[in-house]
Amino acid sequence: MKPAQRSALLAAMALALAISIGFAGLLTGAKAMTLPAAVAAVLSPNHGLDGVIVWTLRLPRSIAAFLTGAGLAVSGALLQSITRNPLAAPDLTGVTAGAVTVIVSCFFFLPAISSIYYPPIGFAGGLAAAAACLWVARGGQASPLHLALGGITISLFLGGITTYVLLLGGPQSPSVLFWLSGGLQGRSWGHVGFMLPWVSMGVVGALLSHRIIALLKLGDGVAAGMGVRLRQWKLLLLLFAVAPVAGVTPVAGPIAFIGLAVPHLVRLMKPAGEAWSIVLNLALGGMILVLADVLARTIAAPRELPISILTALIGGPFFIYLVQRRSLVTAGAGP
């Protein structure tokens, strides 16, 4: 089989798996459904009780989960390509923390601002945090440890500010805190429409510039030698990487480790070229988050687990495994 065919097959399999898990998710919940009932409900939108449950509650939620996972995974893949650093991810470079801090501050101090404006606000915050982190890591030329330390410093700093704002907020804090742990409870079509432009901006941008990404992977010197304008392209790719996070965070909250783990899983599948790698990230990231979401609402039913616990349990050991590999330490000389 040709590499491209293999990649296409893998992506199709991940998508099919995501759809079937999402469909299985339609069956479970406060009102359990049989398979034929669910099929009938999907075919007749908003008709009857089952139709309403499926079309206004469970389906948009699963789609939102898919978009969230896809956006985070593509963002992580882009960040890892720009910095050529295996530890780059939205949550480890402070992008998520940046978005969260400004959104939480807006929520408490400027309640007049409608939540429609949260993505652009989060975008600015995430971009500022990413810029600070990249400045510390010298545009990705420093060792992986450097980027990780810079990101963790910025995250801790922003986390301190967020905690203080939450303390000031008083009685409103618990609702914000549930959002802060990441969750897709009660997400509707409005939220899906809200995320879609931002996530697709990142995905389409990444797909269009896949040649540049492939060149950047060879190293800054080689890429410059092949005629890539490093400054402009790195900035543009950074914008593409932050956009999905900015769209996802106001809806689903910060979701940890998806942006780190999925690109590495994709790399293990040996995709044929950067374009396929991005497609695979999209499919696999979405699939994992749909799965995590279904698990989050079924394991402890009727209570709902914050999705971040599940992604931390899935992605965390992966992160630790990654850190354990010898190659990571030898690649960066360290401080």
Add this chain to the structure above:
Amino acid sequence: MNLAGTIQTRFPDWPLWTLAPVALLAGTAAVFMGVVNMPPGEVLNVLLGHGSADARLIIGDIRLPRVITGLLAGIHFSVAGLLLQSITRNPLADPSIMGVSQGATLAISIFLFVAVYGFNSDPHVLYSLPVQWLPLVGCLGGGLAGVVVYFLAMRHGLSPLRVTLCGIAVGAVLHALAMGIISGWGTARLEIVMQWLAGSLYARSWDHVVFLLPLTLLGLLALPLLRRPIDMLRFDADVARSFGLSYRRQFSIILLIACMLAASAVGAVGPLIFVGLVVPHLARFIAGRRFALVLPLTIFLGATLVVVGDLVGRLIGGSQEIPIGVVTAIGGAPILLSLLRRTP
């Protein structure tokens, strides 16, 4: 003589001499100033054993234990930071980067979730929080996280870089889990955890002092005995071994002491971000080439900075005081980032 002259000019003595009065002044100010405006004469009366019941309550039971807890916590964090930086040979090691703080956070949130609320998230029920247990639980959690990091790193021979990366990884996982648990139960009694999470000296009592003091003494008394190993561990493992140091054992002992100091302080006052990181650097900067001064200066500066930071947070915030952890996070991050930028 010439050389001595250059050393003199590069590392002037005046910071050393001005430091002691400044610290004394800060400590006094922390006791004499506060949200309740009390005339200095009355404060003095209380300190001498007289004064009205109100004044005695405010000074003796609220301000004084608070300042002393701050002093001890500052010493714990900064000494732990110095030890971690020495043995991992990483200028950026810190309890909150090494996963200790996050381990304590997770332990406390699990403790509250299981033992206190018993999976009950009804916001209309008020529970009495066993605040006196929090330090101990936090200490256990932080220590456990340290042990996990240690064993993960040991599989590959405890290279300093490995310890740091493992610390970051474990810390990130524990933090995500803790946030999930804290928000998952969603009760109305969230403020205590939030306040603790921000790192606060609010309402610290003599109990906290009694909890911290033995550990402080234990840690500080062990340091003179470990002076030689600490100096040796600054070298490469092979070099240190060639001096006759049993590398692994000494590394483990010092790591254990650092974890104990950091974890107990995190348990008592919450994660004071960056104190353990910035203070040893400041101490090294002031001490210059007088290496023997680094450790005493670290202890001294750590205690002073936390007390001053707390005073600033109390005075600026007024009745809505700014938690000391937020003050240190805001003050420490720029220093840390510029340090990071400078290290090649």
